[in-house]
Amino acid sequence: MSIYIRSAASVSAQHTLNSNSFLADPVSYTGTRLPAIEPDYKKYIDPKAIRRMSHVIKMGIAAAQECLITGGVEMPGAIVTGTAYGCLDDTHTFLSRIIEMEEEMLPPTAFIQSTHNTVGSQVALMLKCHAYNNTFVHKGASFENALLDGMMLLMEQEADNILVGGIDEMNDASFTVLTRLGVYKRQPVNSLNLYNLPSKGTIGGEGASFAMLTDKASPDNMAELVALKTVFKPTQPVSELVSTFLAKQGLAAADIDVIITGRNGDTHYDAIYDFVPGMFANSIIANYKHLCGEYPTASAFGMWFAANIIKERSVPAIAVQRKASDEGRGPGKVLLYNHYQNVYHSFMLFSAC
């Protein structure tokens, strides 16, 4: 069976939703925090409902709806989401009120919307979709878990048109806590210049990216999702894991036209990607986290990015770290290699349909 990405949509720190250009006018940020660009939510959500919804729910619904619209699918066969932090802002609000109001006279809204499955269930509610609905909340593998679930549903022939997404938000409290934990850089940087000023720490991001998976071939499909592999705390060199992953698909490093890495500007963690230029000597090397920032489900943006590279048959200039040795080579096979804090590693292989 082949699995295809019929459509993909993303709300991110770039103009990615409903945009005519593929990252042709990248937005730069100065600091260590990349907020998502808020789309016009009225296109996707009843204006009365918008006011009650938190940032993460709105981002999630907008990306999911746009994915359905561009995929031409009214009712998905399943909805699977991944989110490490869930509805962080509502959780923070309710938690703060418990403390400030000493457990009295608390309004319920923030609690109601704090559960991690809120985005997936709100999409189901809007569509009146009774189908399979699941939410994975496993740190830097949340989106990969969700994607695996979606792929298995297709393999099991349980459903078609599986809506799979990765969503995470950042708020002031989480930015402060993660900064104190040393996740982000101590000095502000220009985001588009991230890789030229290596130092400890990364830049934080947020966003919502969805894909529609199908097993039906169509000229309208964006790309084929050939394989996915996640590895928890690897005990052997990653280059060997990549080779094994590619070999299972009958491929070698030389067959890969574009290798996308999850480089995030943190010298400590980026060293893990150092094998890439040598191993993929002829491939285009591209990065994406200077565009969307680092967050546990940033690989969902990576998937959106990879699928669009194949669809558009080009890699946006802003994302290219190294050009291919053979300039005429099109992006037929794209490998996305991401790791989150060297604990969760994932490989996703995409191919032109």
Next chain:
Amino acid sequence: MGLLVYIAGVGVISAIGSNVAENLQAFENEQAGLGDITQMTTRHKGSLPVGEVKLDNDYLAEVTGMSVETSRTKLLSFVAAREALTDSGVENIPGLRIGFVSANTVGGMDKSEAFFDEFVRDSRKGKLRKVFDHECGSVTEVVANKLGITDYISTINTACSSSANAVFFGARLIKNDILDVVVAGGADALTKFTLNGFNTLMILDKNFCKPFDEHREGLNLGEGAGYVVLVSDKVAAQLNKPMYCKLSGYNNSNDAYHQTASSPEGTGSFMAMQGALNRAGLQPADIDYINLHGTGTPNNDSAEGTAVKRLFGEGHPAMSSTKSFTGHTLGASGGIEAVYSVLAIKHGLIYPNLRFKTPMQGLELIPQEHLSKGKNIQHVLSNSFGFGGNCTSLIFSAC
């Protein structure tokens, strides 16, 4: 694709006992684990009864060898997962691909609450190690490390149906030949966050809950953890012991009605139960016992009861809500109740639904009132429904 997934081991910790034997003894004694809050500092102490695990963090840290600074959810998770893994005997077989799929709803919230107590007043304050493991996935990651499981780990959070979905997803990882063994279930400790959250929704009973009773007034929150060890048919053949039972059916459907309330007809519940029966190739009459979601809230029980009535008709199977013993353990409930369902088959038990007096008007459903032993139980249906309309049903069948 492998066809059958067996249950090779079980482990549980709840308000009625810190292992399988103690839980069974409490059912035998018809002794609920509900009572006043003792482990948590809260304004609601003494006014809202809960199903607490009767062991403090110092004790749990000592028996698990984990830090007392760690989230109680991790301590509970490890106790039950360790029991299940040891019970299964899979560790004696080398070379198996073993996964850990664990659910919880609020991660290390008990410790985050302590952090935020200082942080809300001054964002430079609060000990970072208290918030470091806030994420749901951290609970699973720490416990997986301690269990020595590295092949695949995952965390699911679909509110109160979370761990039923973990069992379901674990079985599919085996059927898709990604893993040979999955320790699947979930854990949740009582927190101020969830206690106050459910309290704002005005669905907590100030007395002990009365699931499926006409005069029910809400749920009691509980805490604990429950895990089953799922194995492929190949592993089952290698294990030199009888399997408890098999997981024959499962379904996840969405009510798509409201963020927190169930539809009056119980659409999602009905679809989940019907879908699980279809998967198992069974008729409603084949089910010998239903372990109800049965929280004790007016809304859940009437929706679930309506769906049960519609699916099973007049002659409904024996049914009960074991939440009348444990309270509603949220992300742990699907795992704990999966363990009870498995034990019902193994020991021929139908658990009582404590404090039931009057059937719900218009439904006339009579749950089991006292423990019934020595039954021939072939098929058990276990329901878990959650916020966001997430409805999941599992069916366990004798081998």
